[in-house]
Amino acid sequence: MTQSEFEQFNARFNAQSKQAYEKLLNVLAQVMRASSPLPTTDVGNRERLSVAQGLSNKFIEHAVTILYLSRGTNLVLPSFRFSFVDLVSMNVLTRASFEAFLTFHHVFYSPLTKDEADYRYWMYKAAGALERHDFPTVIGKFEQTRLEDEEELTQLREKLKPNAIFQSLTEAQRTRFFAGKELNLWRWDPDSKKVLSWSGIAIHAKLSEVLASHTYRLLAGRAHSSFLSVLQSVETRKSGSQEEDIIVTTSIINIVMANMVREYCELFPKAQEALSKDREGSGIVNWWILMGRTLDEFNK
Numbered sequence: 001m002t003q004s005e006f007e008q009f010n011a012r013f014n015a016q017s018k019q020a021y022e023k024l025l026n027v028l029a030q031v032m033r034a035s036s037p038l039p040t041t042d043v044g045n046r047e048r049l050s051v052a053q054g055l056s057n058k059f060i061e062h063a064v065t066i067l068y069l070s071r072g073t074n075l076v077l078p079s080f081r082f083s084f085v086d087l088v089s090m091n092v093l094t095r096a097s098f099e100a101f102l103t104f105h106h107v108f109y110s111p112l113t114k115d116e117a118d119y120r121y122w123m124y125k126a127a128g129a130l131e132r133h134d135f136p137t138v139i140g141k142f143e144q145t146r147l148e149d150e151e152e153l154t155q156l157r158e159k160l161k162p163n164a165i166f167q168s169l170t171e172a173q174r175t176r177f178f179a180g181k182e183l184n185l186w187r188w189d190p191d192s193k194k195v196l197s198w199s200g201i202a203i204h205a206k207l208s209e210v211l212a213s214h215t216y217r218l219l220a221g222r223a224h225s226s227f228l229s230v231l232q233s234v235e236t237r238k239s240g241s242q243e244e245d246i247i248v249t250t251s252i253i254n255i256v257m258a259n260m261v262r263e264y265c266e267l268f269p270k271a272q273e274a275l276s277k278d279r280e281g282s283g284i285v286n287w288w289i290l291m292g293r294t295l296d297e298f299n300k
Contacts, residue, residue, distance in 0.1 A: 017247050017250050017251045017254060018070075018246070018247065018250055020254050020284055020287075020288065021067060021250045021253065021254055021257075022067065023280075023281065023284050024254055024257045024258060024261070024284060024285065024288065025060070025063055025064065025067065025257065026281075027261055027275070027278065027281040027284065027285060028056075028059075028060055028063070028257060028260060028261050028264070029060065030274055030275075030278065030281070031261060031264055031265055031268070031271035031272075031274050031275050032053070032056055032057075032060065032264065032271065033274075034268075034270045034271050034273065034274035035053070035264075035268035035270050035271040036053070038050060038053070039270075048108070048121055049267070049268070051121075051125075052104065052107075052108045052264075052267060055100055055103060055104050055107075055108075056100075056104065056260070056264055058100050059097055059100040059101060059104070059257075059260055062093045062094075062096050062097040062100065063097055063253055063257060065093055066090050066093050066094060066097070066249065066250075066253060067250075069085070069086050069089055069090050069093075070085065070090060070246050070249075070250065071085075072084070072085050073085070073086050085242050085246065087233070087242060087245050087246070087249070088222060088229070088233060090246070090249050091219055091222035091223070091229075091249060092219075092222060092223045094219055094249055094252055094253055095216070095219035095220060095222065095223050097253060097256060097257075098198075098202075098216060098219065098252075098256055099198060101205075101256050101257075101259060101260045101263075102198055102201045102202055102205065103124075104260065104263060104264075105201060105204070105205045105259075105263060106120060106187060106196070106201050106204075107120045107121055107124050107186070108121075108263075108267055109263040109266060109267060110204060110205070115163055115164045115165055116165060118159070118160075118163055119160070119163050119165040119166055119186075119188075120186055122156050122159055122160055122163075123160070123166075123177075123185055123186035123188075124186040125152075125156060126152075126153055126156045126157075126160075126177075126178075126186075127177075127183040127184075127185075127186050129149040129152055129153050129156075130149075130153070130177075130178070130180045130183055131180075131183065132145075132146075132149070133146070133149065133180050153178065157178065164190075165188065165190050168188075168190040168193075169185065169188065173185060182195075187201070198216060199212045199213045199216055199217075200212075202216065205259060206292075206293050207255070207259070207292050207293065208292060208293060208294065208295040208296040209296050210295045210296055211252070211255065211292060211295060215252060219252075254288045254291075255288050255289070255291055255292035256292075257288070258284070258285045258286075258287075258288035258289045258292070259289055259292060261275065261285050262285060262289060
């Protein structure tokens with residue numbers, strides 16, 4: 001690609017980014033609505049699909065809030081008036097959205113065998129119960145929740161015992177997991193014998209290296225207030241380049257959201273039917289998926 005061709009592409013990319021955001025958001029909302037109510041099926045699978053929908057709701061709520069923040073924050077106090085675009089919060093929510101998609105991909109979309117699907121979901125569910133296991137119970141209902149969690153964990157442990165992937169863990173790993181440590185073992189990969197990183201899952205989802213590693217690392221830095229993230233915030237305010245940063249953020253979400261739509265539709269046939277009827281929506285989804293897979297070419 002020549003410099004002239006790249007500049008033309010970049011101008012088109014920037015112009016399409018903000019327009020496409022609302023269209024993709026609308027497509028995701030449409031396919032999610034088409035998949036409700038859940039089909040009558042066995043209790044276990046119905047629960048799993050319900051949690052997948054809940055994760056999708058988390059994603060779309062983040063995405064809607066990012067769009068809302070991109071339009072500016074205004075607040076008048078007795079001694080001061082705030083008027084700004086909260087790019088830092090947009091980036092934090094972008095990272096949360098990214099991880100919501102990667103969780104959806106790993107737990108619900110990518111398993112190839114029943115053992116994989118069961119292991120990832122049951123361990124993901126168990127990790128959720130274990131996260132609040134040691135939380136102080138100052139209210140009576142929390143104690144009841146803890147008892148319910150312990151019963152749930154007992155059932156999940158029994159389900160996991162014959163699972164081939166669970167058996168690939170060492171006894172020490174299993175003990176530490178159910179002690180509330182190593183809770184990320186739901187991302188365990190038996191082939192490499194290690195816990196997959198978020199970047200590793202992103203590569204598996206066929207996202208480009210620039211998104212899976214470099215972009216994700218920068219987003220994580222924004223969330224954790226790294227020195228670089230603070231420096232970038234200062235420079236953005238000095239240079240007045242907020243519009244460029246908004247375009248970058250919306251472009252990242254566009255790519256992730258397009259992939260979320262595709263994987264959601266694979267999981268829910270009624271959602272796929274709705275997407276198939278929307279030619280424009282399907283085209284936008286496909287364009288941004290392709291963009292997310294080919295970004296590395298523009299860094300050569």
